[in-house]
Amino acid sequence: MxxxxxxxxxxxxxxxxxxxxxxxxxxxxxxxxxxxxxxGSTTPPPTTAPATTAVPTTTIDPTEARTIEQVNAYVAEAAAFDQVGADAQFPAGLKFSAGGAPGYSRYVFRENSSGVVPTLVEGPLTGTVRCQDEALPCSYLELKALAESGAPIPAALEMTPDELTELVGQLDTLSAFAEAHRDVNSACAEGFVSDQIQTPNMGSHFYQPQWLGDGFDPARPEILLYARADGQVPDGPIGQCVDGAWQGEPMQLVGTSFIIPPAVIGNQHPETFAGPLDNWHIHYNLCRGNSQGRDTFVPRSECEAAGGNFSAALGWMIHAWVDPQHDNQLGVFSMWNSTIAPVSDANTILETREVRGSDFxxxxxxxxxxxxxxxxxxxxxxxxxxxxxxxxxxxxxxxxxxxxxxxxxxxxxxxxxxxxxxxxxxxxxxxxxxxxxxxxxxxxxxxxxx
Ligand SMILES: [Cu+2]
Missing domain, CATH: 2.60.40.420 (Cupredoxins -  blue copper proteins)
Incomplete structure (x- = not known):
């Protein structure tokens, strides 16, 4: 320099x-x-999380949840942080401006008609090993090859050989589960429920409502991710499982996700996958399933007026890209996967994800x-x-x-x-x-x- x-x-x-x-x-x-x-600060931490207590207070029986409305409501109930839990994610006295980039920064704050609100917190307070460098072995297949080769682990991964071996074992288990559900009809037949929203560079979440709240198990991800097989990014709802079969455009498996309520796993960053690469996140002020079939970040009143499901705080969640056909050069636990429509170069995704406020x-x-x-x-x-x-x-x-x-x-x-x-x-x-x-x-x- x-x-x-x-x-x-x-x-x-x-x-x-x-x-x-x-x-x-x-x-x-x-x-x-x-x-x-x-x-000197008396400003309360920013959150609109309602005062809920714990998972058992839910009013919806997960074994009966078969529509996306039921599943969304159940997920929101089961995953909403209580006030103390939500506050724990933010430094005391925080005041903020819009900014951040989901998948790239610990905090994301967005501006809506009520002001600037937190919409995402990722990773532990102490920082995270994101492993989103294409030059590093961050994808599932690359980590697997590294473990099998016995070659030295790049220092940037901050992993021991034992951690890498354990992680690859977990990912192999998860990948086998995904492989067994390559056909979307198998997911429908087993009770997964489509959220009907396909997020660009991510896919559509299919929830298994009966597995929500039963803890972390790499053999039983709560969510399977599918995307339109024709590579289109649909503008609107994508279809649904009806009587155990898919009704909609042909879909392809693209990945898996986990959602584990803080009441089950705690308010602190979960210790689940071996090593430091698993970057769990929490959504705040998320409006899902509106009539346009898109996620938005509007206030609760506007969300519900548009027919959406509002979550004050929704987490913990993580993606795990273990489908070898969608091996993710941005990392096995990245928020985004550039092999999923709209297919792009891994390094250009950040530019499209940066959040900017009206003060820019x-x-x-x-x-x-x-x-x-x-x-x-x-x-x-x-x-x-x-x-x-x-x-x-x-x-x-x-x-x-x-x-x-x-x-x-x-x-x-x-x-x-x-x-x-x-x-x-x-x-x-x-x-x-x-x-x-x-x-x-x-x-x-x-x-x-x-
Ligand atoms: Cu500094």
């Missing part, structure tokens, strides 16, 4: 802290005051601060805002200069709490160094062109 090598003349930087979402304004100047002085000016560039990295392209034009979203579980800063040569007078976000944004605009071309004052191995260089 050559921080000063290409700088032209003296700095001329306009630093702008942004905080334009009224309900979620995180800081007027220099970051989140409460992050440095949490005792047209043409603004976004960098997600995730897993202790400044991610994304840090290339902007003169005058083009560069937004930093902190979607990690801990505060960071965006500070000009380097740890050895800080230039706080040029720009400094101050403490940037999880969910907060910071924007900077550069007035002159050149390369500009920045770093995190809290984690001095976090450094990056912004390239500014005319």
């Amino acid at each position: 050559t921080p000063a090598g290409h700088q032209r003349g003296r700095f001329a930087i306009a630093a702008v802290t942004t905080c334009l979402v009224v309900a979620a304004c995180s800081s007027g100047n220099g970051g989140l005051e409460s992050a440095g002085n949490t005792t 000016p047209a043409g603004a560039q976004q960098s997600l601060i995730s897993d202790f990295l400044y991610n994304g392209k840090l290339d902007v034009a003169v005058g083009q805002p560069l937004f930093f979203n902190n979607v990690d579980a801990v505060p960071h800063t965006v500070t000009a200069g380097t740890p050895r040569d800080p230039k706080l007078g040029d720009f400094d976000s101050g403490l940037l709490a999880p969910g907060s944004n910071f924007a900077v605009t550069f007035d002159e071309p050149g390369t500009y160094s920045l770093f995190c004052a809290l984690h001095t191995d976090m450094v990056a260089t912004v390239t500014v062109t005319e």
Whole structure:
């Protein structure tokens, strides 16, 4: 890194802290005051989770749940966090701006008509090994080949040989289950219920209602994933199981998922698959099954008015891509699978998944601060805002200069709490160094062109 090598003349930087979402304004100047002085904060953590108690309070018998309405209602009841559980997923006193990327950042906050709400939390507070690098052996078949070869495990996977062996055994068990259900009719015959929604790069979830709430077993995933066999992404409901047989367009198996209510597995990140790669997630403020057959993130009243099923908090969930015909280069536990329609290059999915708020000016560039990295392209034009979203579980800063040569007078976000944004605009071309004052191995260089 050559921080000063290409700088032209003296700095001329306009630093702008942004905080334009009224309900979620995180800081007027220099970051989140409460992050440095949490005792001063009285803001409750953000959640709209209802006060439910535990799975047994459900009013729906899973053995009788045969329609998607029944299954959705049961899943929502069974998986809704109680207030304490929901709060545990967010740092105290959190105020946030829209931002994040599902599948790539710990937090995702979205803007709807009620303001900015949390919609996704992924992975443990301590960070996760996402293994979404095509150059690493992150897919099911690659992990299996690695285990069988006995070759050294790349350090980035942070796994011992024993963990890898155990994980591959679990995935083999799961893959055998998937193989036995390649025909969608076999899933229908065994009582799986289609949610009738096909999510791009993911597929449609078919739930086994009788297995909801019985704990983790790689031989019994609660969810099978199918997608249209013709490769189309349907715009609307896809069909359903009727009397144990599929009625709809031909479907192909694409993967498996798990959903385990916190009442069964606890509010903390589940310890289930061996090793650190399993990145479980929780949905918040999710509206499923509306008349358009799409997931949306509208408030409960709007969701129910549109005929959808609203979940205040829905988790824990994880995908496991164990179908060899859809081996996932983004990783066996990734949110997305680029081999499922619309088929794309694995590395382009992130760009389509980034969440931006109304406070993002047209043409603004976004960098997600995730897993202790400044991610994304840090290339902007003169005058083009560069937004930093902190979607990690801990505060960071965006500070000009380097740890050895800080230039706080040029720009400094101050403490940037999880969910907060910071924007900077550069007035002159050149390369500009920045770093995190809290984690001095976090450094990056912004390239500014005319
Ligand atoms: Cu940091």
